[in-house]
Amino acid sequence: MKKILILTAGFDDDHHSTARNLRDALEIKDPCARVEILDLFSNSNEAFTSLLQRTRQSLTQYAPLLWSGWRSRPDENVLLERKAAGFSQLQARLEKAFLLAQPDCVLSTSPIYGQLIDKIFKNHRKRPFRLVTVVMEILAANPAWNRSSSDYFFVPNESVAESLKKNGVPVSSIGISGFPVNPVFAATRMDLTAPGKNGLRRILYLVHSGKKKTGKAVERLLGNPLAQVTVVAGREPHLRAKLLERFEGQKSRVEILGWTNQLAELLRNHHLVIGKAGHVVHEAAAACCPIIVNHAETAQEEANAQWVRNSAIGEVVDKNREAAEMVERAFDHDSARWMDWQRNLKKASRPDAALQVADWVLKEADRDKAIILDPAASPAQERVMRASPRQPGAQPQMLLCDFHIHSNYSDGSMSVPELIDFYGERGFDCICITDHLADPRRLLGKLSELTNLTLGANQVEEYFRVIERERERAWRRYEMLVMTGIEFNKDGLTSKTSAHLLGIDLKSPINPALDLPETIARIHEQGGLAVASHPHVMKSEWGKNTLYLWENQEQFAPLLDAWEIANRDNIFNDIGLKRLPFIANSDLHKPRHIYSWKTLIHCEKDPEVIKQCIRRNEHVAITLYRDFSSSRAFPEPHAFTAPAAARRPSGSSLLMAAAN
Ligand code: ZN
């Protein structure tokens, strides 16, 4: 039995109906599946009410921000982040829900859940379920949606997909499903043709709550003798009674319905629907029924209305009395405008969106079962306990980092496990192993692969696997984060045609034969950092300088996330002078290289936060790491050129050069 947990946030009806639609679709596709809907923000749970009361105000304040991505500003996202950070009680409740539900797959319809889930399973801990996010925006995705590590995103249309892509989500993790309307829309297909010159025009009028002037509006529509109107009064019995009385004499032309669950059929057999820009916009689109929007209040509704305009599947009127006029125009000139809307609807209509999402989720739920049942994996209980919000990693702290390290997979002297212990014992917080991978198209690349100075093409997968395995041990034993990286060697015949590029925190191998901009794009697709290694003139025992990126900085500065401001003993003033984002690394090949420049970052011990600090050039400093007291362990083979006084040992010291 597959266990699916749907997380919804009941800020509006949209969320609840989307959650129910997804549940219906899952149950159609797999009647044995156990599907549960959880709304952490609902007050149905007694014990949860007081918490809600305390957070409600902040929720209502930020909720509209979630849905207004198309006009959001960066500081709104920061605000959202801060609010999310305060939700430790929500986090605890969500952890409990995971323990109880033991889901194979979690479907989220709000960005807040992705962020909470990331907090629960942080520091590279394996999340014991797949996370699928259903992006409920229609114009563009607010960056809040992809700030979490969702396995997959379903979006309603191409423009939302495009915005996610722009925010760095890989194309392979985005599915365009359409807006998940109820699966019943996929079952009822009936294509209405345009009314002939004297044919009846069937108009569906949906009353939104508190609308007093409905009678007048219907009368205006009936002004055209060809109009036939169906009014859905909803859950307003008084209004319905009043309308029934008012149109008593015109029963053949007006039908007054109360609450109905036949909306799919109604939309299918009416030429036009008039209503507010809520969920019905998506249902009308699914049913290929052009819509005239007569009301939009919330940011979400405004976005829906804008989408109706953009996709030319209907019209938006400012005043309700313009609706009747708009209906007339739709059927003018042999219904030319109506037929345009219909044509566009056929392109936009995706009535099976929820079923598509369900298919994918059920497939993924199966796949992950193997991981969950694996006894070697730490049990969910322990995982959740260890990820308690009180863990030290959740607080900002000064983190000692080294993002440029070579193992014996290329020309380093230590194995990956040896490196983990070497750095772990020295109290490092975050390291990235970055073995060389040479461009096979270049002669020097071929040579170095033959002499085992770089990763062999057939070793790359294994390299990723080994680091992945060691990553967990490093955390267990040292609370040290380990990232997988690659140093892409693009060696030409001269220093000006040579470049070394670090890909930091990669999830999978990247073809070394790609050119530099494309390699950088691949790194970004994986959420990694692209950093220029030793980009400036330096003293090196390893060969010539690599100046190509620096010489072409107009092209590469906008593409790169950071530059090495220091590499081992070399420090590059120009990088600092240009105020470029920077890090400092050992470029460690041998144990003694540990005594060199390092990066310090003041933030939470969390890979995503660390990377974000580097990208933003925020809370990053460099330090010269020395430990003279134990330096005898690694005798210095090369002569110092600095005066003796500069080398006077003063015990263990960190000389910090802070930067802004
Ligand atoms: Zn290098």
Ligand code: ZN
């Ligand atoms: Zn290197």
